[in-house]
Structures are given as structure tokens and as C-alpha cells.
């Protein structure tokens with residue numbers, strides 16, 4: 001009986017051992033051949049559908065152990081710079097200048113173009129006697145610089161009162177009074193933040209509009225560099241389908257900093273390119289989609305209607321975060337008329353004033369903001385790739401007065 005029991009136990013032990021031996025190696029093998037949970041990087045880019053995504057941005061490299069997340073400022077910080085990947089034939093990308101301190105760097109250029117205004121005002125204030133003629137001269141200098149009638153009258157009145165009350169003839173004190181009044185006229189309290197931070201499920205969308213030749217494409221390119229310098233991922237949308245050269249120009253700007261461009265056929269529907277750009281940006285999880293539009297005269301009703309349509313189509317994805325109106329500072333008061341019409345059609349949230357390096361009429365910053373109630377957020381100070389700076393009223397006045 002005991003023998004029978006021992007033999008039965010031995011049989012059970014051998015059977016269990018054989019089963020375990022059969023099951024576990026298979027489980028291990030199964031783990032070894034299980035498909036990766038992370039899809040290959042080139043499958044995560046998403047397809048661009050009808051529009052074409054072009055550019056030179058190589059796939060982001062993911063070091064082992066880094067969690068798979070959609071690209072964002074934080075995620076990008078974990079990813080090694082693309083130029084360090086020896087196994088890929090990566091085109092050399094530009095390293096844009098940091099945004100902080102740009103206006104300081106471009107100060108000389110601003111000061112040069114605005115010398116007559118700054119020096120003119122200071123030399124009148126430095127006179128022994130500030131008589132009626134002197135105040136008229138100050139008024140004239142401000143008007144010539146496109147400050148506008150109302151702001152000029154206010155600046156002169158306040159300055160006049162304050163110099164009389166203080167009774168000062170000290171040049172340094174007069175300079176600081178003038179600086180204070182100019183800064184006040186520039187409305188330093190306005191929010192000049194560029195809304196380029198993505199929301200949880202959508203990139204930030206920036207639409208760039210304006211009349212022909214003001215510098216829209218150049219500004220898009222320079223702005224892409226500003227954003228890349230600040231650690232953002234950017235996708236460009238070439239919604240200027242009138243001129244293939246404009247899309248080429250934008251694409252070249254993007255390629256220099258590794259930002260792809262979505263473009264459509266020449267003469268195609270700009271709204272559809274813009275829509276696709278936001279869709280692809282969303283699929284790729286980029287931080288900011290920058291959409292360049294064709295130059296349009298504010299007087300052409302059809303073109304302005306097209307802009308309205310473009311805006312509505314983009315908004316099918318969600319609200320546009322920033323609509324930047326690009327104005328050429330050299331066009332003076334005519335720029336204001338354009339600005340009014342664009343603001344009505346496109347809900348402009350910020351102005352980019354270009355070519356300030358080529359005009360003595362820096363006062364246009366004051367009149368644009370006053371007339372539109374929209375802040376000047378960026379200024380263009382040259383044709384160079386990094387000649388775009390966030391606008392800062394205090395630094396601007398400082399450069400103006402030397």
C-alpha cells in the first residue's frame with residue numbers, strides 16, 4: 001500500500017515538472033517576440049493627406065529609457081540635439097540667437113534710424129529757455145515721427161506741465177522726464193506675450209496676415225527661429241498659394257532650423273493648406289503651427305473675404321491663438337488704414353512692425369497701438385535671420401534717446 005502511494009506521488013511530481021517545463025520556456029519566448037509597444041518613429045509622424053509636408057527635420061532620436069511622449073518643450077529638452085546623431089546624414093541646422101536680449105543687440109540699429117527724433121527732442125529740451133517755439137518744435141518732431149496728433153498733444157502737455165512744476169533745467173532730469181512720457185505713450189501695460197504655448201490636445205496656431213511686401217514670409221521665418229531658440233517645435237503652413245516662390249521662401253526659412261513646411265498646389269485653396277497644416281501639427285504634436293498668408297490689399301473685398309474664410313476654416317480645429325498683422329513701418333499713416341481693415345476682418349491680436357531699421361518714423365508704434373488697441377508685439381530691425389525682437393517699450397525709448 002505504502003509502495004503504491006510513493007509511486008503515485010513520484011508520478012504526480014514528474015508530470016507537474018514536465019508541464020512547468022513546457023509552459024515557462026514558451027512564455028519566455030512569447031515575451032521575446034512580443035511586438036514593441038512603441039511604434040517606430042517614422043510611423044508616428046502622421047500622414048499629411050492632400051497637402052505635402054516638406055522639410056529637412058530628421059526624426060527625433062529617443063534615448064533608451066526616455067518615455068514615449070508627444071514632442072513638447074519638456075520632451076524636447078530630454079532629446080539629444082539632432083546634430084549629435086552620427087549615424088544619420090543630418091543637414092547642419094542653424095542655431096538661432098536667443099530671444100532674450102535681442103533688442104539690446106539691435107539697439108544700435110534702432111538708434112541709428114531714429115537719431116533725428118531722439119537727438120532733436122533732447123537738443124530742444126537742453127535749451128536755456130523753453131519758450132513757445134521750443135514746444136512747437138518738440139510737437140513737430142513727434143508728428144514727423146508719426147506719433148499721431150492726439151498722442152503728440154498729450155505728450156507735449158504733460159511734459160510742459162512737469163518741467164514747469166519741477167522748474168528744472170538739468171539735462172539728465174529732462175531726459176528722464178521725456179523718456180517717462182514716451183514710455184507712457186507706448187502703453188507698457190499692454191500684454192505683449194505671444195500666445196505660442198500649445199494646449200493639451202492642440203498646437204498653438206499663429207496666423208500671419210498683411211498687405212503685399214510688408215514682410216510676412218520673412219517674419220514667419222524669423223519667428224520660427226525665435227520659437228526654436230526658445231525650445232519649441234514648429235510646423236509652417238504655406239497658405240500663400242498665389243506664388244510658388246513664397247512657399248519656397250518659407251520652406252527655406254523652416255529648413256534652416258529644422259521646421260517642416262506644409263504646402264499645397266500653386267493656385268490651390270489657401271484655407272485647405274492652412275487646415276491641413278493645423279491637422280498635421282496636431283498629429284505630430286508640435287508646439288506651434290505658423291501660417292503664412294498671401295499679401296492682400298485691404299481695399300480688395302474678395303481677398304479680404306478669402307481671409308475671413310481662411311480664419312473660419314482653421315477654427316474648425318479650435319480657436320486661433322494669435323493673429324499677427326505685419327505692418328511696414330515705412331508706410332506711415334497708410335499702415336494705420338490697412339491695420340483698421342485687417343482688424344475688422346481677422347481679429348488681430350498683435351502687430352509686427354517691420355523695417356523699423358529703415359525709417360525715422362518710429363512713432364508709428366504709438367499711433368498703431370492707440371488707433372487699434374492692439375499691442376505691437378514684435379519689431380523687425382533688418383533683413384538678417386535674427387533681426388526680429390520682442391517689443392519692449394522701455395528699451396525702445398532708451399535706444400531712441402541714446
Ligand SMILES: Nc1nc2c(ncn2[C@@H]2O[C@H](COP(=O)(O)OP(=O)(O)OP(=O)(O)O)[C@@H](O)[C@H]2O)c(=O)[nH]1
Pocket residue numbers: 210211212213214215216217218219240246294295296354355356357358379380381382383387
Ligand atoms: N530692412 C528690413 N527689411 C525687411 C524687414 N522685414 C522684411 N524685410 C524685407 O522686406 C522684403 C519683403 O519681405 P517678404 O517677407 O517677402 O514680404 P511678404 O509680405 O511676405 O510679401 P508678399 O508675399 O509678396 O506679400 C524682403 O526683401 C525682406 O527682406 C525688416 O525688418 N527690415
